[in-house]
Amino acid sequence: MSSGTILLVEDNPDDEVLALRALKKAQTKNDVVVTRDGQEALDYIFGKGKYNGRKPSETPQVIFLDIKLPKLNGLEVLKNIREDTRTSLIPIVLLTSSDEERDMVDGYKLGANSYINKPVDFDEFIEQVKVLGRYWLGFNKTPH
Numbered sequence: 087m088s089s090g091t092i093l094l095v096e097d098n099p100d101d102e103v104l105a106l107r108a109l110k111k112a113q114t115k116n117d118v119v120v121t122r123d124g125q126e127a128l129d130y131i132f133g134k135g136k137y138n139g140r141k142p143s144e145t146p147q148v149i150f151l152d153i154k155l156p157k158l159n160g161l162e163v164l165k166n167i168r169e170d171t172r173t174s175l176i177p178i179v180l181l182t183s184s185d186e187e188r189d190m191v192d193g194y195k196l197g198a199n200s201y202i203n204k205p206v207d208f209d210e211f212i213e214q215v216k217v218l219g220r221y222w223l224g225f226n227k228t229p230h
Contacts, residue, residue: 090147092118092223095127095163096181097155104208105150105181108215114223116147124158127151128166131173145176148222150215151198153182153189161192168197175229177222181215 092109096102102120109118121127127149129135133142149167153160160180167173179200180193190201202218205211 090116090223091144092116092219093127093130093146093149093151094118094120095122095124095149095151095155095160096120097122097152101152101204101211104211105215108212109219111212112216112219114219116223119146123156124160124163126157127155127163128158131167131176132170142172145173147228148177148179148226150179150181150218153180153184153193161189161196164193164196164198177226177228179218179222181218 092114094102094105096105106118119130121130126135130137130140131142131145133140151160151163155163160182164178164180167176167178177199178197179202180198181202181204182189183204185203193201202214205214
């Protein structure tokens with residue numbers, strides 16, 4: 087698999103641990119950056135706040151974005167990313183526990199590349215993240 091950075095935007099510590107474990111089991115060689123709220127995610131992407139000095143031109147290869155986040159929700163984060171030409175083409179997977187049809191519709195309208203419901207079963211969640219990692223990091227091609 088490719089060695090670009092994965093940005094995991096997740097406020098639930100248990101889901102974070104499971105996602106990181108699944109990516110490791112999928113043998114990703116990628117660095118994973120974890121942000122825990124919407125504002126922190128945007129700060130990372132645009133090199134602001136505690137990430138001041140990080141080059142926004144070094145975009146993540148893929149973003150796994152939860153919808154239900156503190157400060158700014160995932161849909162607001164998605165909207166901000168898509169509105170900036172420097173970041174508008176980053177693949178974004180909404181990885182969420184939300185079953186609300188409105189969230190899915192809004193996510194796709196705002197430019198999400200995929201909408202995945204987190205399963206309740208831990209083994210299923212790990213398998214799901216492994217498959218996502220393989221696809222988005224191994225098979226999917228993005229412009230540079």
